Amino acid sequence: MLSNSDPFKFWRSRSQVVSVNWHKYNKGVQMNEGLFIGTDGWVFEPEHMRKKRGLDFNDGVHAQSPPQPKLRLKGHVVGVSTMPAPNGRTGKSFEAYIRTELFYHREVNPPPTEGDGEVSAAAKSTSLENVALRWKSKSIKVGHHPEDGADGVWNETWEWEYERDELAFIRFLIYEDEFGKDDRVSTFCSPVERLVTAEWLVFRLMDRKGKDVGTTALVKFELEELCRSIYRLYGEAKENYLAKFKSNVLLEA
Numbered sequence: 001m002l003s004n005s006d007p008f009k010f011w012r013s014r015s016q017v018v019s020v021n022w023h024k025y026n027k028g029v030q031m032n033e034g035l036f037i038g039t040d041g042w043v044f045e046p047e048h049m050r051k052k053r054g055l056d057f058n059d060g061v062h063a064q065s066p067p068q069p070k071l072r073l074k075g076h077v078v079g080v081s082t083m084p085a086p087n088g089r090t091g092k093s094f095e096a097y098i099r100t101e102l103f104y105h106r107e108v109n110p111p112p113t114e115g116d117g118e119v120s121a122a123a124k125s126t127s128l129e130n131v132a133l134r135w136k137s138k139s140i141k142v143g144h145h146p147e148d149g150a151d152g153v154w155n156e157t158w159e160w161e162y163e164r165d166e167l168a169f170i171r172f173l174i175y176e177d178e179f180g181k182d183d184r185v186s187t188f189c190s191p192v193e194r195l196v197t198a199e200w201l202v203f204r205l206m207d208r209k210g211k212d213v214g215t216t217a218l219v220k221f222e223l224e225e226l227c228r229s230i231y232r233l234y235g236e237a238k239e240n241y242l243a244k245f246k247s248n249v250l251l252e253a
Contacts, residue, residue: 004028008130011035011167012105014049025210030189031169033210046166068164073192074222075100075135076157077172082149082214083142084207086176086183090146095177096185098137102160102192104168105130133160139177149214161226168192172217174205184208186215197221 007017007028020029035043044050077098086094106129135158144150162168172188186205198220205215 007031007035008103008105008167014045022210025187025206025208027171027189029210030171030187030206034169034189035191070161070226071164072159072161072222072224072226073102073170074157074159076220076222077137078155078218079151079153080174080186080205080215080217081151082216083144083152083174083185084149084213084215085144086185089144091144093141093143094150095139096142096150096152097139097175097177098154098156099173099175100135100158101171101173102133102162102168103130103171104162104165104192106163106165131162133162135160166191166193170195172203172205172219174215188217192223195221195223197223 004020004024004026005017005028007020008031010017017032020032022029080098083096085092137154137156140152140154142150142152168191170190170192173184174186175182175184186207188203188205190203200218200220202216202218204212205217207213207215
């Protein structure tokens with residue numbers, strides 16, 4: 001069975017992915033659907049790709065985004081409802097767990113070249129490193145009902161820190177925990193930039209064939225810049241210090 005190439009590599013080189021193979025609902029198809037669903041079939045490139053950088057044509061491939069702030073993405077999942085039966089085992093209970101993944105790219109400087117001091121143009125530029133962050137929940141036992149599917153309550157949280165990337169993607173997956181290779185039951189995939197944050201939301205998950213069978217998850221995402229959170233903590237500490245100082249002055253008076 002034919003698979004799919006990683007669309008990440010093509011999008012970052014400003015290339016279009018003409019089509020994907022829907023016979024295999026893997027990460028490539030999921031990312032392609034997550035990026036273009038609800039659109040007219042096109043989206044804007046990341047801002048740094050749209051800006052005129054005044055570079056030579058040959059340098060364009062090395063043109064990277066300006067330094068990006070560090071972000072913290074937090075997730076809180078309460079539970080998932082109407083999960084399909086893994087491998088068609090309708091009406092039977094199974095062990096399930098959640099796995100979340102964050103895919104993004106960050107700039108890395110290549111190691112200095114040894115020689116007569118001459119540094120090539122490619123060595124002066126930065127390159128992109130593909131990074132994947134993962135989190136796994138505990139496994140719980142869920143019972144499957146032929147008409148209503150399976151429901152599970154986890155009530156767990158996770159968080160990641162990463163450099164901002166307009167093409168960062170998150171995947172939310174349900175797996176059956178079993179002996180040997182775990183089977184994927186449900187999948188949600190979306191660009192991080194499109195997540196609804198700071199409020200509870202219900203999103204749908206596709207089954208292993210990419211079909212909507214009514215599976216939903218109750219999740220809350222929070223996204224903040226780390227430098228801003230540090231400033232906020234500093235401000236709170238300063239306010240607490242001033243309040244304590246004022247109370248001491250009043251007591252002495």
